[in-house]
Amino acid sequence: MSLKINNETHANKVYNFLKKKKKPLSAYEILKELASEGISAPTTIYRALNKLVSNGLIHKIESLNAWTVCCGNHDNKVPIFEICKSCGNVTEHLDINIANSLKSLSEKTGFLADNPIFEIHGQCNNCI
Numbered sequence: 001m002s003l004k005i006n007n008e009t010h011a012n013k014v015y016n017f018l019k020k021k022k023k024p025l026s027a028y029e030i031l032k033e034l035a036s037e038g039i040s041a042p043t044t045i046y047r048a049l050n051k052l053v054s055n056g057l058i059h060k061i062e063s064l065n066a067w068t069v070c071c072g073n074h075d076n077k078v079p080i081f082e083i084c085k086s087c088g089n090v091t092e093h094l095d096i097n098i099a100n101s102l103k104s105l106s107e108k109t110g111f112l113a114d115n116p117i118f119e120i121h122g123q124c125n126n127c128i
């Protein structure tokens, strides 16, 4: 996937790094590892992360304050993250039923949800 954004190289480096790691990383962890590649300011990291989030390439895992690569194409589906407390692995599921349920819930109260977050903590298949 190509990025048509300014600061392309920084965002690309952060994206490729996250992709390689295959698990959520904090901004500090990313910064620490990418310092050798010329990304040394926290603001640079946050700017790159924000761009990647708004491009739909990565997600922020709010409960971990960490970022992870998106698993694929969402369309109108809502992502649900399973977070293993033992190994730290995160699995992303995309579910249209939950998206529809949320929509009808919100319609009852006229609430406009812009960023529904589902993060489930537990243990993955490998760690049980």
Ligand SMILES: [Zn+2]
Binding pocket: 059, 069, 070, 071, 072, 074, 079, 092
């Ligand atoms: Zn995703």
Ligand SMILES: [Zn+2]
Binding pocket: 084, 085, 086, 087, 088, 089, 123, 124, 125, 126, 127
């Ligand atoms: Zn696990």
